[in-house]
Amino acid sequence: MTIAVIDYGMGNLHSVAKALEHVADENVVITSDPRAIRGATRVVLPGQGAIRDCMGELERAELRGLVGELLSNHSKPLLGVCVGQQMLMERSEENGGIDCLAYFKGDVKRFDDQQLDEHGQRLKVPHMGWNHVAHTQGHALWEGIEDNSRFYFVHSFYVSASERSKVYGATRYAGAEAHVAIGEGSLFAVQFHPEKSAAAGLKLLENFVRWQP
Amino acid sequence: MALAKRIIPCLDVDAGRVVKGVNFVGIRDAGDPVEVAKRYNEQGADEITFLDITASVDNRGTTVDMVSRIAGEVFIPLTVGGGIRTCEDIRTMLNAGADKVSINTAAVFNPDFVREAAERFGSQCIVVAIDAKRVSQDGETPRWEIFTHGGRKPTGLDAVEWAKKMVELGAGELLLTSMDRDGTKAGFDLGVTRAISDAVSVPVIASGGVGTLDHLVDGVLEGGADAVLAASIFHFAEYTIPQAKAHMAARGIEMRL
Numbered sequence: 242m243t244i245a246v247i248d249y250g251m252g253n254l255h256s257v258a259k260a261l262e263h264v265a266d267e268n269v270v271i272t273s274d275p276r277a278i279r280g281a282t283r284v285v286l287p288g289q290g291a292i293r294d295c296m297g298e299l300e301r302a303e304l305r306g307l308v309g310e311l312l313s314n315h316s317k318p319l320l321g322v323c324v325g326q327q328m329l330m331e332r333s334e335e336n337g338g339i340d341c342l343a344y345f346k347g348d349v350k351r352f353d354d355q356q357l358d359e360h361g362q363r364l365k366v367p368h369m370g371w372n373h374v375a376h377t378q379g380h381a382l383w384e385g386i387e388d389n390s391r392f393y394f395v396h397s398f399y400v401s402a403s404e405r406s407k408v409y410g411a412t413r414y415a416g417a418e419a420h421v422a423i424g425e426g427s428l429f430a431v432q433f434h435p436e437k438s439a440a441a442g443l444k445l446l447e448n449f450v451r452w453q454p
Numbered sequence: 455m456a457l458a459k460r461i462i463p464c465l466d467v468d469a470g471r472v473v474k475g476v477n478f479v480g481i482r483d484a485g486d487p488v489e490v491a492k493r494y495n496e497q498g499a500d501e502i503t504f505l506d507i508t509a510s511v512d513n514r515g516t517t518v519d520m521v522s523r524i525a526g527e528v529f530i531p532l533t534v535g536g537g538i539r540t541c542e543d544i545r546t547m548l549n550a551g552a553d554k555v556s557i558n559t560a561a562v563f564n565p566d567f568v569r570e571a572a573e574r575f576g577s578q579c580i581v582v583a584i585d586a587k588r589v590s591q592d593g594e595t596p597r598w599e600i601f602t603h604g605g606r607k608p609t610g611l612d613a614v615e616w617a618k619k620m621v622e623l624g625a626g627e628l629l630l631t632s633m634d635r636d637g638t639k640a641g642f643d644l645g646v647t648r649a650i651s652d653a654v655s656v657p658v659i660a661s662g663g664v665g666t667l668d669h670l671v672d673g674v675l676e677g678g679a680d681a682v683l684a685a686s687i688f689h690f691a692e693y694t695i696p697q698a699k700a701h702m703a704a705r706g707i708e709m710r711l
Binding site: 251253256260262263290354358362364372391393394395414434436439442443 | 460
């Protein structure tokens with residue numbers, strides 16, 4: 242019984258592993274070993290930094306095929322976080338346009354940094370801090386989390402999914418509606434950082450480690 | 455429905471204890487960093503900043519251990535600063551459980567370090583700390599310069615231009631401290647806060663000088679800051695974080711309550 246956090250060389254995996262350890266009885270391993278990932282009961286796909294680097298490193302670590310396999314066979318619960326969510330879309334505008342894993346229909350777009358808030362101040366990009374997440378549909382991972390709870394975000398690009406039926410959470414920022422939680426079958430992916438979102442985030446991770454899709 | 459402004463309590467840590475000096479001298483003990491961090495987390499702090507103010511090589515192990523203990527118990531963003539000079543320092547802190555690192559003096563001596571760090575770890579975890587001091591006289595157009603060594607050494611660098619340069623190099627956030635105000639409880643230097651907030655696209659954290667809850671309000675509404683950082687008003691229990699948030703929310707500022 243292990244939870245594997247996929248390590249393909251991008252970003253800080255320790256925070257997510259520490260938060261999972263806090264809520265799970267299972268062993269949490271940070272690994273790039275395909276056998277460990279295949280053998281795990283649950284898998285987390287994190288991601289930080291630029292999408293070109295994330296896609297490139299996933300390829301270089303020879304894990305792109307394995308992630309594709311996990312996505313297509315739905316054999317175990319899989320949680321995507323941050324760029325780990327964005328990678329599931331068809332294409333990202335970042336780095337001049339990058340093709341992604343194309344599991345979900347839709348794109349990853351940049352926030353407009355020329356928008357003003359209600360005090361007439363420029364809305365900053367990256368979208369950094371605590372924002373509301375509206376539950377656009379019920380889901381096992383929302384259990385015990387109030388609609389419109391705040392989660393911690395840090396990102397400049399956001400998911401815009403074409404299929405509304407796959408969207409579970411949305412956040413408005415800088416004039417855009419970001420689809421910050423998407424899912425299907427045993428897959429759930431979020432833009433925000435549950436590992437850094439205090440009680441609401443820990444509850445989501447606890448729901449994930451108990452999830453029986 | 456909007457992004458909340460953040461309140462960030464800052465732990466200035468010297469030899470394993472939280473301390474707070476007035477203009478960096480006259481240190482008062484404010485407790486064990488792990489206990490203090492937990493208390494702020496329970497009170498609803500939006501992030502925590504841990505500054506290793508001595509940052510000597512001897513203390514490194516203690517700092518890493520404390521960061522690791524805080525990160526194992528506090529599930530909100532944690533920024534670690536003080537003595538971050540190499541990519542290896544950054545990796546050590548991220549591995550210990552920090553989410554962001556704050557680069558200060560090393561950026562002044564080697565701006566390319568900011569670029570290297572942002573490319574390697576991503577801008578989201580690179581905070582550049584800017585220590586600014588007003589150098590113009592009353593009546594002149596206001597101008598601020600970057601100072602190092604706790605505000606003692608001028609560099610000749612214009613603070614607003616420096617802020618823009620740091621963002622171009624990849625800083626994901628700026629932690630702006632007024633060296634004139636730090637520890638004085640006279641309020642933020644709103645002039646430099648506004649000038650830098652307007653000049654850059656990334657979030658700016660205002661720091662240095664908070665003495666009342668109205669100062670926090672002013673930092674956001676007049677200074678244009680995205681987050682406010684304070685130490686002593688929280689350490690010595692003059693105010694709690696919920697009081698500060700309620701006060702700011704009552705003035706129309708979006709807060710996470």
